[in-house]
Amino acid sequence: MKNFALGALALIIAVTGLCIGRALMLPAPPKGAAPATIAIDSGPVAAHLAEAIRFKTISWGLDKPLDAEAFDGLIEWIARTYPAANAAMTREIVGGHSLVYLWKGANRTEKPIGFIGHLDVVPVEPGTENLWTHPPFAGVIDGGEVWGRGALDNKGPFIALLEAVERLAEAGFRPSRDIYVLLGQDEELGGDNGAGKIAETLKARGVRFAWMEDEGAGVVKDLIPGVDAPVALIDVAEKGSATLRLVARAPGGHSSAPEKDTAVSIAARAVLAVTDHPYPLKFDDDMIAFLHAIAPETGFVQRVALANLWLTAPLVKAKLAKDPAAAASMRTTTAATIIRGGTKSNVLPQEATAIVNYRIHPRDSVAGVKARAERLINDERVKVELAGGREPSPKSPTDNEGYADLTASTRAVFGAVPVAPSLLIGGSDSRRYTGVSDANYRYMPFTLTPDSLKLFHGTNERVKIDDLARASFFYEDLIRRAAGR
Ligand SMILES: [Zn+2]
Secondary structure: OHHHHHHHHHHHHHHHHHHHHHHHHOOOOOOOOOOOOOOOOHHHHHHHHHHHHOOOOEOOOOOOOOOHHHHHHHHHHHHHHOHHHHHHOEEEEEOOOEEEEEEOOOOOOOOOEEEEEEOOEOOOOOOOHHHOOOOOOOOEEEOOEEEOOOOOOOHHHHHHHHHHHHHHHHOOOOOOOOEEEEEEOOHHHOOOOOHHHHHHHHHHOOOOEOEEEEEEEEEEOOOOOOOOOOEEEEEEEEOEEEEEEEEEEOOOEEOOOOOOOOHHHHHHHHHHHHHOOOOOOOOOHHHHHHHHHHHHHOOHHHHHHHHOHHHHHHHHHHHHOOOHHHHHOOOOEEEEEEEEEOOOOOEEOOEEEEEEEEEEOOOOOHHHHHHHHHHHHOOOOEEEEEEEEEOOOOOOOOOOHHHHHHHHHHHHHHOOOOEEEEEEOOOOOHHHHHHHEOOEEEEEEEEEOHHHHOOOOOOOOEEEHHHHHHHHHHHHHHHHHHHOO
16 A cells, blocks of 8 residues: 555656656747837838828728729829839739739749738728717828728738838839739628639639738737736638527417427427537647646646646636637637528417528638537438538648748737637638638737727727837848848
């Protein structure tokens, strides 16, 4: 008995030692590098964004035409405001109101890089106009911030980029490879006419990108529980989606003499069959890379846990899953969104329909989602129909030139922050370009906090002038790094 206790104690000491040893071995980001001094005049950057916001380039809806005057106004304003950039690049208008800028490089055989953005913005929700401190399309600069719809999504980011191109062109910089700046007109409506048409055009010409950058994650702060330091998250993939229609049928009749089930209860059971069996939470390589990257920034206990996922994975998963967004990045999500059936309180319904919306993790597929639902429902009275779907994007590598350049520019401009891959749980124009690019990164060189995330599509959307200038400085650094060799 005593020997057994000693043996167990030795084992516990050994495992503990191993766990702590692994925690100590996790690579920390290079220490000491402070955020760069942003050596550019932020005044014109802010003034230009304010002007761009005043063009009401609103995506109202798929059934409503866009305001051509506003889009053409913004397009002409870009040409006027960035003369050096416009002289250095060729411009093409695709899809009616989308921009394809090409900055030809010295070496045209090297694969180009592409920057993706969008000219359109979402409308202001009716009834919320008077909640805005400054009118949403006035383009006001106040309190060190630029206010208005699009300040973050996506005018701020593309203005920061155009400012960088303008400064570089003015300074006589000539890229070593082709650089494309692609600004779509309808990202907020799915991108059929903008990014879709641009990608088609480039594909027909045989353009193949080494990598592309688009909106997505950024330098997040106070978003990861237990991590105080900023962390740069680069979205290397985006989820797909599938909508299933579950149609339940049953004999009708009078409600005074019912069978056990009606179409309504059959549909309800079908919904529960899928929602009671959510997809399992899983760590993929990118999730593990993310957890290892943040580990050095956490407290001792958390660090030991994150360094030893072979032992602690179930615990870590359960903890992370308390946050719906974190859970969504580890699985295909299931959301029952609509249920309809029946017409009268005393009539047995013959048909009831439920809609279930899935957001598909890159490890799953549209067909797989449908097959799994059929298996779980397992009821011949229920027909499972696919009412729309989009496959998840392919995953972009983290060991290539593009990821390395994004990492290096982030550390040059934001200081010694950990950089980790992540998954975009929403959608972006990037998915349109996966067929013409070896890699797609969804990453904005902006600091994102819980408060700033609420501003995307929200009330009082605004961006700090310092953040805008930093982003522009980042793009300049990135272009020199990626196309200045
Ligand atoms: Zn956007």
